[in-house]
Amino acid sequence: MLDLSTPVQYTKGIGPRLAEVLAGKGIHTVADLLHYLPFRYEDRLNPRGIAELRPGEMATVIAEVRTSGLFRTRRMPIFQMTAAQGRARLKCLWFNGTYLRDRFKPGQMVALYGKVEEDRRSGELQIMQPQFEILDEGSEDNGGDAAEQKLAESLEVGRIVPIYESAGQGRLTARWFRGIIRSALENMPPDRRDPIPAAVRSRMGLIAPNEALWKVHWPDAGESFTDLQAARTPGHLRLIFEELFFVELGLEFKRRQMKAQTGVAFTLNDRAREAIKKILPFHPTNAQKRVLKEIAGDMQKPYPMRRLLQGDVGSGKTIVAFEAAIIALENGYQVALMAPTEILAQQHYFNARRILENAGYRIVLLTGSLEQDRKREIRRHISHGNAHLVIGTHALLEQTVEFAKIGLVIVDEQHRFGVMQRLKLMRKTSEEKAANASSEEPSPSPEPDVLVMTATPIPRTLALTLYGDLDLSVLDELPPGRTPIVTRRVSDERSDEVWEFLRKQVAAGHQAYVVYPVIQENEERELKAALKMYRDLSNVVFADLKVGLLHGRMEGNRKEEVMRRFQSGELNILVATTVIEVGVDVSNATVMVIEHAERFGLSQLHQLRGRIGRGGAKSFCILMTGGKVSEEGERRLDAMVRTNDGFQIAELDLELRGPGEFFGTRQAGLPSFLIANLIRDRQILEAAKREAAAVLEGPNQEISQPEIDRALQHMHARWQNMYGLVEVG
Numbered sequence: 001m002l003d004l005s006t007p008v009q010y011t012k013g014i015g016p017r018l019a020e021v022l023a024g025k026g027i028h029t030v031a032d033l034l035h036y037l038p039f040r041y042e043d044r045l046n047p048r049g050i051a052e053l054r055p056g057e058m059a060t061v062i063a064e065v066r067t068s069g070l071f072r073t074r075r076m077p078i079f080q081m082t083a084a085q086g087r088a089r090l091k092c093l094w095f096n097g098t099y100l101r102d103r104f105k106p107g108q109m110v111a112l113y114g115k116v117e118e119d120r121r122s123g124e125l126q127i128m129q130p131q132f133e134i135l136d137e138g139s140e141d142n143g144g145d146a147a148e149q150k151l152a153e154s155l156e157v158g159r160i161v162p163i164y165e166s167a168g169q170g171r172l173t174a175r176w177f178r179g180i181i182r183s184a185l186e187n188m189p190p191d192r193r194d195p196i197p198a199a200v201r202s203r204m205g206l207i208a209p210n211e212a213l214w215k216v217h218w219p220d221a222g223e224s225f226t227d228l229q230a231a232r233t234p235g236h237l238r239l240i241f242e243e244l245f246f247v248e249l250g251l252e253f254k255r256r257q258m259k260a261q262t263g264v265a266f267t268l269n270d271r272a273r274e275a276i277k278k279i280l281p282f283h284p285t286n287a288q289k290r291v292l293k294e295i296a297g298d299m300q301k302p303y304p305m306r307r308l309l310q311g312d313v314g315s316g317k318t319i320v321a322f323e324a325a326i327i328a329l330e331n332g333y334q335v336a337l338m339a340p341t342e343i344l345a346q347q348h349y350f351n352a353r354r355i356l357e358n359a360g361y362r363i364v365l366l367t368g369s370l371e372q373d374r375k376r377e378i379r380r381h382i383s384h385g386n387a388h389l390v391i392g393t394h395a396l397l398e399q400t401v402e403f404a405k406i407g408l409v410i411v412d413e414q415h416r417f418g419v420m421q422r423l424k425l426m427r428k429t430s431e432e433k434a435a436n437a438s439s440e441e442p443s444p445s446p447e448p449d450v451l452v453m454t455a456t457p458i459p460r461t462l463a464l465t466l467y468g469d470l471d472l473s474v475l476d477e478l479p480p481g482r483t484p485i486v487t488r489r490v491s492d493e494r495s496d497e498v499w500e501f502l503r504k505q506v507a508a509g510h511q512a513y514v515v516y517p518v519i520q521e522n523e524e525r526e527l528k529a530a531l532k533m534y535r536d537l538s539n540v541v542f543a544d545l546k547v548g549l550l551h552g553r554m555e556g557n558r559k560e561e562v563m564r565r566f567q568s569g570e571l572n573i574l575v576a577t578t579v580i581e582v583g584v585d586v587s588n589a590t591v592m593v594i595e596h597a598e599r600f601g602l603s604q605l606h607q608l609r610g611r612i613g614r615g616g617a618k619s620f621c622i623l624m625t626g627g628k629v630s631e632e633g634e635r636r637l638d639a640m641v642r643t644n645d646g647f648q649i650a651e652l653d654l655e656l657r658g659p660g661e662f663f664g665t666r667q668a669g670l671p672s673f674l675i676a677n678l679i680r681d682r683q684i685l686e687a688a689k690r691e692a693a694a695v696l697e698g699p700n701q702e703i704s705q706p707e708i709d710r711a712l713q714h715m716h717a718r719w720q721n722m723y724g725l726v727e728v729g
Helices: 015-023 030-034 144-153 174-186 198-204 209-217 225-229 234-259 270-279 286-299 317-330 342-359 372-384 419-426 428-436 460-466 492-507 530-541 556-568 602-609 631-642 646-657 682-695 705-723
Strands: 040-043 058-072 077-085 088-095 109-118 125-128 131-136 160-163 306-311 334-338 363-366 389-392 406-412 449-454 471-475 486-491 511-515 547-550 573-576 589-594 620-625
Touching (some): 030 174, 040 225, 088 109, 160 174, 209 234, 234 682, 234 705, 286 306, 286 449, 317 334, 317 406, 317 449, 342 389, 486 631, 492 511, 492 589, 547 556, 602 631, 682 705
Parallel strands (some): 306 449, 334 389, 334 406, 363 389, 406 449, 511 573, 511 589
Antiparallel strands (some): 058 109, 077 088, 109 125, 109 131
């Protein structure tokens, strides 16, 4: 008998060599193999007769190979195979089909799946690029009765057949996976204990795990084909819930473990309240008041705060973060603020000095580009406790940076840092002091509070998984004086009109951005490059204006100088790449022109647009497009013109790109789900989170301690082996 944890190489028919190929698909154990689900199904229970086929329909046809061969056209080689049922014939064509030259032999039985079309010239039915499987090798001595018997006993026909993605450059085919997975299922213990507590299974109406796997890999003849394709059969629902349940159980477990640790119980006294009031540059919004109350409430508790502050561009997250910093500072603790780029770190530094320095707080900036002597001096101030608010980039994570008494860690634009980096910074003091402490010294310092900020609106579905160990606060209200940005889309054929409009805005005393997707022309030949367009705009179009250039390859001090000149109003126009996407704040900038807007992601477009409209003047975002725009590109541009609501945009972006690409990087810590889909399975995710919390409430009449222990043991195994998340403990 096999076990879920058995290495896949010990499964019959695999061995060490094929196990290496499967590892490339993330299949290491029997559990991985059994959760490698079909990506679609074919209805071969009642395959269609060729004579019944109609143009325009998707169909599965089982027929006999009659002829095949390769012929060449001016443009490409095309492989043609003719299959038949008696006298009824079906033509199949594959473009660039050289690889099929020796694949088919007359007399073979094949299963074909694809869209039926009518050849305009001959009127014959045909399928272009059909998916196919050869069902038998068809020898001359194969009598009709023997062939029918063989097909009847096959896993390939007379049933709904699962179709798997092939592996190892096509060597491990869908047919191979069917045989191997069937064999593995047959060798699983029939009485495998269910790791999900009985009360949860009852509430959710879940079938047993073995039954679910059988039904998903080998559907019953009466199963709804629509439900199969939509992953909504009882088998699919069981497996989807199980995967999400154990992710949510892990996140909830992590959250409760954190709350069991010793934190800093800050005091919110009158002195701290007065200090907060003094820094406010305007009357706070109701959303800011609500969020600060949530944060302050967490900071007063004896366990560490772990909170995500989510707000659209311009919603006032930074001032809330500074208010939280004051609570820690007034209690005698240091605060660290980590930003993903030097430009953003510098902006936070300048803002913090402007807002907080007059109150007597000492603020320092630590970035990678500083000279070594300057870095050493700043690190000395940090370790001695002379630096109160420490702002920096990844440089804060270096081993040489030691805090005297850190109480609050603020992480800006969290999705640009790995989860492990966040953990490393928030554990800095306790780990360092533990390493340096003698047995006679007191226990390490308490864990600091952590406030994570992001201006990227994250749909609740993603927030439940990506930040499931954090409590959530949302700034859903813009400060007074912020007017909605007018967004328009134009073709680059009308660039003269755009430049004239931009010139009028500059004449009225405002500034503008012009953004390009690449720096050098040879990166993407058809795109206008920032360097070339900078020369054109500064020397020709706007020769009488002051035009600056900013891109990611410039040295740190040069970037700082360009931004300083733009912020001070010395530059009228800033030509830039997406280096300005995060954090650059110039209230006088009222125009954002984005060239080749169709090439940008939706969230990226929204972030870029958020760089303007930060003052009282009406602001304009102009999306210029060149050439043909894809259907998906049209949806992105339409959404930008239609709404300024970052959460609506984030929902559409998630739908268009899918969870795995939403942040553009796996370092964000998003689980690599095998079965669940965060867009399709939102309601199941909500239920999984609810049930996970109920399990961890402790043993009761419904859920016993052994069931809880079993679920937690399974959770640890899943997190370690399948989800690729950070450690639970």
